[in-house]
Amino acid sequence: MSTRHLSPADVLLTQVDRALRTLAPGKVTHQRPSPAQTLNEAELTDSERQHAAGLMRVNHAGEVCAQALYQGQAMTAKLPQVRQEMELAAEEEVDHLAWCQERIENLGSHTSLLNPLWYGMSFGIGATAGLISDRMSLGFVAATEDQVCKHLQDHLSELPEQDAKSRAVVEVMLEDEAKHAHSALEAGGHRFPAPVKGLMSLVSKAMTKTSYRI
Numbered sequence: 482m483s484t485r486h487l488s489p490a491d492v493l494l495t496q497v498d499r500a501l502r503t504l505a506p507g508k509v510t511h512q513r514p515s516p517a518q519t520l521n522e523a524e525l526t527d528s529e530r531q532h533a534a535g536l537m538r539v540n541h542a543g544e545v546c547a548q549a550l551y552q553g554q555a556m557t558a559k560l561p562q563v564r565q566e567m568e569l570a571a572e573e574e575v576d577h578l579a580w581c582q583e584r585i586e587n588l589g590s591h592t593s594l595l596n597p598l599w600y601g602m603s604f605g606i607g608a609t610a611g612l613i614s615d616r617m618s619l620g621f622v623a624a625t626e627d628q629v630c631k632h633l634q635d636h637l638s639e640l641p642e643q644d645a646k647s648r649a650v651v652e653v654m655l656e657d658e659a660k661h662a663h664s665a666l667e668a669g670g671h672r673f674p675a676p677v678k679g680l681m682s683l684v685s686k687a688m689t690k691t692s693y694r695i
């Protein structure tokens with residue numbers, strides 16, 4: 482395995498490159514094909530289409546946050562094994578990011594204009610958690626993924642029944658996020674107390690409400 486030492490400038494450039502690729506439309510490519518790929522486009526009314534696009538925009542914004550969170554953590558995690566795991570998880574999230582982006586485009590809409598803001602905030606939170614401790618960092622991943630799972634479950638009940646394409650993307654994401662939460666706890670993540678999770682839930686509600694619209 483390569484142990485090449487990266488200078489602070491190298492690290493900064495890598496981070497800027499990742500951020501731009503996450504935020505610029507069409508710059509991410511998926512490893513796994515989209516779960517929507519083989520399904521037929523459903524007949525949707527204008528309002529159903531808008532609603533589905535709004536929900537997928539929220540999911541995409543969540544994936545932008547996941548990228549930033551993992552990048553921030555990978556930068557400050559102390560144990561090489563934790564750092565490696567964070568980078569691996571971030572790569573899996575790239576699929577989600579690309580699938581959501583593709584789906585939003587197919588629904589004739591756009592990703593959230595607030596994504597740069599969410600990226601900056603999440604990167605800061607991730608880097609801070611990593612600075613505190615690896616256990617904290619992994620615990621934060623687990624708590625965040627739990628939150629994401631709840632949103633995805635809600636979206637499955639809110640998406641138009643006939644929109645099989647959006648539903649297929651959300652279903653696979655839900656499986657992956659549950660796996661991420663589980664492995665972060667298995668790796669020694671701190672179990673966050675209910676009040677902290679409650680606060681995280683409030684922040685994510687504010688984020689989802691705004692991303693649904695803009």
Ligand SMILES: [Fe+2]
Nearest residue numbers: 544547574577
């Ligand atoms: Fe994800």
Ligand SMILES: [Fe+2]
Nearest residue numbers: 626657658661
């Ligand atoms: Fe995840």
